[in-house]
Amino acid sequence: MGQYIDEFLKYTLSQLRIAVIGDVMLDKYVFGKVQRISPEAPVPVNKVECTKAVLGGAANVAANLAFLHCKVALAGTIGDDENACIFSEIVKHANIESSGVLVRKHCMMTTKMRVLGAQQQMLRLDFEAYTDSTAEEEKYFVSWLQAHIQAGLDGLIISDYQKGVLTPNLTQTLIHMAKKAGILVLVDPKGVDWLKYEGADFITPNIKEVAQCLGNNIENTNEDVVQAGMNIHEQYRVKHILVTRSEKGLTLIRDDGKVWNNAATAQEVFDVSGAGDTVAAVFMAAMVGHLSIQAGLLLSNVAAGIAVSKVGTYPIHQEDLLQWWQQHFARKNQNNHMSSWQEVAEKIKNWQRAGETVVFTNGCFDLVHRGHIVYLQEAALLGDHLVVGVNSDASVRRLKGKTRPFIKEEDRLLLLRSLRCVDEAVLFTEDTPEKVLSVLKPDILVKGGDYQRDEVLGKEFVKSVEIMPFSPGYSTTALVQKIYAVQQKEKQEKEKQEKQE
Template identity: 35%
Template sequence: MSDPSAKTVEQEQPVAAQSPASLLSAIDRFREVRVLVVGDFILDRFINGVIERISPEAPIPVLHGRGETSTLGGAGNVVSNIVSLGGTALPIAAIGNDAAGRAVVATLENQGVDTSAIVVDAARMTSCKSRFSALNQQVLRFDEEEIRPLSPEERRMLVERFRKYLPLCDIVLLSDYGKGMLLDGVAAELIGLCGASGKRVIVDPKGRDFSRYAGATAVSPNRKELGEAVGRAVANDDEVVDAARHLIGAHGFDFVLATRSEKGMSVVSADNARHIPTQAREVFDVSGAGDTVIASFALSLAAGLDRHAAATVANAAAGVVVGKRGTARVSAEELVAALFRSDATAHTERSVVDLETAEQIVAAWRREGLSIAFTNGCFDILHAGHVSLIRQSRANADRLILGLNSDDSVRRLKGEARPVNNAQDRAFVLSALAAVDLVVVFDEDTPLRLIERLMPDVLVKGADYTIDTVVGADIVQAAGGRVVLARLVDGKSTTGMIERINGSGANAR
């Protein structure tokens, strides 16, 4: 019999060994995941300016304001990352009926988040942190907040709404920033409700006393928090494992996800530990990195990955976000690029998506101000005519989406002997072309549904069509878009290639 106290430590396997297809499928399933987020919502304000003189009133610099932005911090940043990654967040919190509180709600609603479970209380102050910077150097931070537990009425309403929304979610996150939302046994009460309903609950902890989170599925402390929780220094792998197992034994966690700055992160259970090296190439700012970690980790678990694969995804997400300045979010596309930056095959697989995923990607492109072209076809045996059409299409916009007829669709259009290559193979070949950004397979005889849903800026077909015979032309033009008829390459067609191949075979016999 093996010794249950024996330590098994594994170094994280390369992404390629974890089945890229399974990770990519999980990330695509993020849009099906609903995450209940409870914690301290904070408004982060960023005031930028220049310093050109010292004040005559006191020996302090005068900051001339040049602009201001605001984002969600604390549990709000967790919500923002869940939404950015494609998931659905259900926030529950108590905030003030003040300017900061109204800004928090407005920002959530602008992200498409349902805010009906947020308790608004005029007697509570919403935490607001204002950062003043000159030439990208922070010169002052001004915090406006009041740290106090929930009032009895706030607590009653929060727990009531938690009970209501708990059955609707796939996983629960408690984001504790120590501002009062989870004090005085609130965390324990919510964790107990999760346990009774069979819901996993992940806690981003605060403070030295982790007993308040007893019974949670996992906690995700950083290295400093982990050391404070066990009362001793934590630096190397063995010390992280020992500290994490102490917490597991004391508080009944299934495992601990420890973030370790430049050393990556560690996933530790009672009988297994795995250490994952960091993926960050260049670190600008670690603000909010823990929020990104817990958001991507919870989404990955709920999407079906085990905790080690989920930690690999979360580690890649953290590597992206620390390369951005300020409290930042990571998108699903950025996450995939970080996971598979050295795996060209996985990148190629990623560009073959379903219509729902394509809509999300198109929305992100539009937010960046990018124009989108669309063309379609069977592309059964790729030839020079196809490549010419694709290149001309891409030349008309910043991004190109290619609609690809499914096998059944090709058979209806071309006959039972077609396609020569199945849709999976055709899509894989097309997605490897540098000019193609997305491939979407459709089962209908025409791409009309794709055009209506994706609404490209430019619709491209071959010059053997006229504009009034191009499917979807009227829709694109009515929306202010263009229809382009691409030049044809003489003598190039799949049917002709097949006939020549069959003829050569007959002559050979």
């Protein structure tokens, strides 16, 4: 944690340097209308209206990163046919560095052609040849990655579609190189043998791929997915497993048993092609951009939702996420009325009746700084609504000393209510929030710092407790000390000047 999401979207993304290697493809689409049956055979006649070609496979991962304005380099193999020429032109115009893309003579470009009528997919034609990377190609890919590491690299995405580029030897070599250089590695896997992915920081299978890896069926429930993730951790040395679960959203299981969930947003789905590529790209960008896991899951889920709402493979754009962010956290409080506990409790009940999750956190929030804002944004990401409990002036004096607070309670409330991520702010006069929690009864209680869950006061009034670390280097005390030091320095300089006069 420690990064504003809007700052990440507007500024950080364009500074990230991410390499992608894997099975690159071309996705072609034929759009038309079906109004009759062929007289030659009992098949529909599709009157073609237009065609388009976009990047697919590992190249779609790179396209997602490029349209997010990241600096991206791509490696893989292509053929020397017409589709390969189309692929190369698209890569060039997408501003993707492609020195790692090797041309195989007398080979076809892996291409998926989809025929659609009235936006419904009627047929898919696959043009492909399975050929493992040669020793010479592997050597080139290793030198390609080494050059990017030396030039400066933030992350490596390995996108495996089992078309032959990522042999076990090459995959392990690339992972070891990246880890030795301190670079995060994310793998989008395929197949049943995940030994070649060992050492990766993140692996992003869908639920079907998890089942194939373990060799048994898995129900799409939280319990089954988490257990499957732990089973994979026992078999393979991978730090985090991020499972994409279709309408159930995303679940991430860390090797120490910590679990994060982010539910999908209900919406119309036109095409799931490339959604996994979008998740891999956005989540990796979030991790190397120093967002929290929770924030990374949320952005990945939102991006995947946008991608599947489009017809055909669609790489997410930076503008898509910025627009969502501005709408998601549009200012929620349009008046300065100080709400009572009962008024806020009624709001919370209405939100919960609508199936929405309410998050609560509390604090003094005296001299609000960057650390406070990032903390509140992160807390808000855990649910649909954020309510903040604010210590009264009297309770702040008891907790912090007679010189505090610096900002009076009504001003602190007004400031917090003006934040886009905050739905409501309420005052409480006690030193701890148990009493206000007993009235409000939110769903999630968030505490900052290094608490243990069983130490958190008021936990009996909520469904769950989340512990969130504070941003290092930011505190009200440090800010006050800095202001005092500046004042003292100015005072000394003034006294020195007066003596000279």
